[in-house]
Amino acid sequence: MKKFLMIPAALLASSAFAAPKISAQSIIVNPVQPDLSVSVRVDKDNTGQANPVYVDGEAIRISTTVSRDAYVYLFNVDATGTVDQILPNRLSANGGNFVKANTTVTFPAPGAAFTFNVAGVGLNKVLALASLTPLNIDQLSSFRTAQDQFATVTAKGQDQLAQALSIVVNPIPQNSWVSDTAFFTVAAKTPVSSGSLFVGTNVRGSQVILNGRTLGGANTTYSGIAPGTYPVRVTAPGFADYRTTITVRANATTNLNVEFSVVTAPAPAPAPVANTFTLTLRSTVNGARVFVDGSEVGTIQNGVLNISVARGGREVVVLAPGYRAFVGQYNVTQNAQVNITPVR
Numbered sequence: 001m002k003k004f005l006m007i008p009a010a011l012l013a014s015s016a017f018a019a020p021k022i023s024a025q026s027i028i029v030n031p032v033q034p035d036l037s038v039s040v041r042v043d044k045d046n047t048g049q050a051n052p053v054y055v056d057g058e059a060i061r062i063s064t065t066v067s068r069d070a071y072v073y074l075f076n077v078d079a080t081g082t083v084d085q086i087l088p089n090r091l092s093a094n095g096g097n098f099v100k101a102n103t104t105v106t107f108p109a110p111g112a113a114f115t116f117n118v119a120g121v122g123l124n125k126v127l128a129l130a131s132l133t134p135l136n137i138d139q140l141s142s143f144r145t146a147q148d149q150f151a152t153v154t155a156k157g158q159d160q161l162a163q164a165l166s167i168v169v170n171p172i173p174q175n176s177w178v179s180d181t182a183f184f185t186v187a188a189k190t191p192v193s194s195g196s197l198f199v200g201t202n203v204r205g206s207q208v209i210l211n212g213r214t215l216g217g218a219n220t221t222y223s224g225i226a227p228g229t230y231p232v233r234v235t236a237p238g239f240a241d242y243r244t245t246i247t248v249r250a251n252a253t254t255n256l257n258v259e260f261s262v263v264t265a266p267a268p269a270p271a272p273v274a275n276t277f278t279l280t281l282r283s284t285v286n287g288a289r290v291f292v293d294g295s296e297v298g299t300i301q302n303g304v305l306n307i308s309v310a311r312g313g314r315e316v317v318v319l320a321p322g323y324r325a326f327v328g329q330y331n332v333t334q335n336a337q338v339n340i341t342p343v344r
Contacts, residue, residue: 040128079122
């Protein structure tokens with residue numbers, strides 16, 4: 001069953017600030033440099049940069065640290081798109097989401113009388129959103145009964161979570177919030193035979209892309225890879241990408257060492273965007289917020305909004321109070337008009 005987030009009208013006013021960025025990697029990113037920082041990580045990876053593997057049902061601990069006194073909101077998006085709110089909750093003292101500067105809060109806390117067990121096979125994303133002031137997330141999640149220990153989140157999947165959070169942070173100063181994302185994978189209790197890959201490099205900040213999927217930083221062992229032959233690309237700041245093909249074998253680790261030595265020339269300045277067209281959106285719901293490819297582009301006024309978009313496939317999302325989120329996919333090849341009728 002699809003669930004749609006109902007947005008209060010008071011939060012639909014346009015802002016003079018740049019809209020938060022919706023990112024596949026980080027879910028939601030502040031477009032300005034904030035006055036605080038936050039980091040989130042799981043107990044099998046204290047760097048927050050890797051993608052460790054847990055077995056379905058295994059206990060996990062999630063930690064977060066902030067540079068200033070802040071309120072931290074933790075969410076987990078599992079492989080099915082289910083969103084769980086980890087903090088605040090009713091098990092941790094005071095909800096567990098106020099974190100003092102330069103201190104670490106772990107959930108569950110050491111010595112807690114309960115565990116937090118992973119479930120569902122696939123990639124999980126843990127989002128930490130820190131704010132200098134408490135956030136009003138009543139439209140995003142709620143404790144349905146007095147006995148509920150965890151709130152129920154109405155958003156489904158990282159895109160709806162990102163759009164809802166962009167509305168939550170809209171009223172507060174942009175430099176007062178920041179986010180961070182950590183990843184982990186849940187494997188079946190009886191996993192199929194798999195292998196591991198270690199990529200070593202001599203350049204800090206190198207990234208490993210296996211078969212088109214970014215695994216994370218180099219100098220790390222990545223496990224749970226199905227046996228087979230894959231293309232590998234290793235990137236490093238200031239160097240030409242390294243490309244090769246590797247073979248992963250079951251119950252073995254494939255080692256790949258990359259020595260970067262040729263510095264690439266600076267990339268040429270991007271050419272001006274060409275082949276742009278006007279997309280005219282018409283709707284009877286005035287004030288509805290419009291997003292194109294995850295970025296907010298304006299609101300419906302007097303039944304219409306004209307936007308300039310580049311040629312190609314575009315995702316249009318329309319949010320309005322009391323209506324289901326409208327999501328449409330369009331292949332833009334010329335000036336066009338789209339009539340949108342949101343459903344209550």
